[in-house]
Amino acid sequence: GQNIDQPTEMTATEGAIVQINCTYQTSGFNGLFWYQQHAGEAPTFLSYNVLDGLEEKGRFSSFLSRSKGYSYLLLKELQMKDSASYLCAVRGRDDKIIFGKGTRLHILP
Amino acid sequence: GAGVSQSPRYKVAKRGQDVALRCDPISGHVSLFWYQQALGQGPEFLTYFQNEAQLDKSGLPSDRFFAERPEGSVSTLKIQRTQQEDSAVYLCASSLEQDTDTQYFGPGTRLTVL
Numbered sequence: 613g614q615n616i617d618q619p620t621e622m623t624a625t626e627g628a629i630v631q632i633n634c635t636y637q638t639s640g641f642n643g644l645f646w647y648q649q650h651a652g653e654a655p656t657f658l659s660y661n662v663l664d665g666l667e668e669k670g671r672f673s674s675f676l677s678r679s680k681g682y683s684y685l686l687l688k689e690l691q692m693k694d695s696a697s698y699l700c701a702v703r704g705r706d707d708k709i710i711f712g713k714g715t716r717l718h719i720l721p
Numbered sequence: 722g723a724g725v726s727q728s729p730r731y732k733v734a735k736r737g738q739d740v741a742l743r744c745d746p747i748s749g750h751v752s753l754f755w756y757q758q759a760l761g762q763g764p765e766f767l768t769y770f771q772n773e774a775q776l777d778k779s780g781l782p783s784d785r786f787f788a789e790r791p792e793g794s795v796s797t798l799k800i801q802r803t804q805q806e807d808s809a810v811y812l813c814a815s816s817l818e819q820d821t822d823t824q825y826f827g828p829g830t831r832l833t834v835l
Contacts, residue, residue, distance in 0.1 A: 616763075647826075654725075654812060654826035655764065699763050708777065709824070711756075711763030 614638045616712035618700050623718045624690055632685045632698050632715045640705020646674050646685045647699040649714065655699055658685070687717075695719045723747075725827035727813050733833045734803045742798045742830045746815030753796050754824060755788055756812040764812050770796060803834045 616636045624630040636644070643662040647655035661667055661676035661683060673686040685698055697714040704710060726745045734740050746753050752771055756764035757780075766780040772793035781788070785803075790796040800807055810831050814824040 654828050656826070657823045660823065701763070706777075708766055708769070708779075709754075710766070713761070713763045 614702075614704065614710050616700055616702060616710060618698075618712045618715045620713070621716045621718065623720060624687075625720050626690055626692060628690050629686065629688050630690060630717065632687075632700075632717070634683045634685070634700030634712060636681050636683070636700070636702045636712075638702045638704045638710060641678060642703040642705065642707060644674075644676055644683050645699075645701040645703070645709065646672075646683075647701060647711075649697045649699055651696075658698075690719050692719050692721065725813055725815055725825050727811075727827040727830050729830060730828060731831050731833075733835065735835055736805060737802050738834075739799065739801045740803055740832065742800075742811050742832070744796045744798070744813030744815075744827060746794065746796070746813070747825055748794075749817070750815035750825075751793075751818055752816045752824075753790060754814045754816075755796070755798050756814065757782075758810045758812055758829070760809075767798070767811075800832075803832075805834050808832055808834045 618634045645660050646658040649655040659674035666675045671688045676683045697716050699714045700712040701709050728743045754769050755767040758764045768778040768788045770790040785801045787799045810829040812829045813827045816824045
């Protein structure tokens with residue numbers, strides 16, 4: 613079967629750093645995505661990893677280890693506007709994208 | 722338009738009623754996807770079009786769900802004889818090609834079946 617696991621909720625403080633982990637078991641692998649979704653809004657693209665390693669984009673970085681079926685999203689210098697759900701998604705062998713249930717991130721002042 | 726648009730944004734239907742949800746993808750985007758997102762869950766794949774061809778409909782939960790994209794641009798997701806379990810946000814996404822990095826999502830249609 614196909615499964616994507618990520619924590620349900622996390623809490624962090626404004627200005628701090630938070631790491632959101634994602635593990636996956638899928639039929640094949642053709643890339644991993646992270647999306648941000650504010651309540652009542654559409655998901656917006658954050659990052660895409662297809663090779664092992666770290667991809668850095670401003671305050672956000674995403675890491676992938678294909679051998680471990682593991683990724684994380686790292687958010688630095690947290691701002692109140694970063695309060696949202698973060699969705700991990702994997703594109704499988706058939707190119708279908710499977711989403712995790714999302715991690716709700718709460719930022720405290 | 723600048724992004725993916727969906728209409729209506731909100732729909733309330735009585736159980737048994739038929740509904741039609743519309744998606745206008747980004748102009749020129751070949752691929753179009755429909756997802757269903759229940760409260761507190763991630764989006765779940767329903768179906769996928771490449772131009773006008775429906776290449777994958779394996780995620781449609783029952784034969785009450787039907788999607789079309791007759792001219793390869795606008796798409797309609799139709800749900801017949803709606804049930805309470807159909808209540809969810811229906812998201813549409815488009816991408817330039819099926820295997821490009823990014824899908825761009827519309828704002829979704831929140832369907833509530835009473």
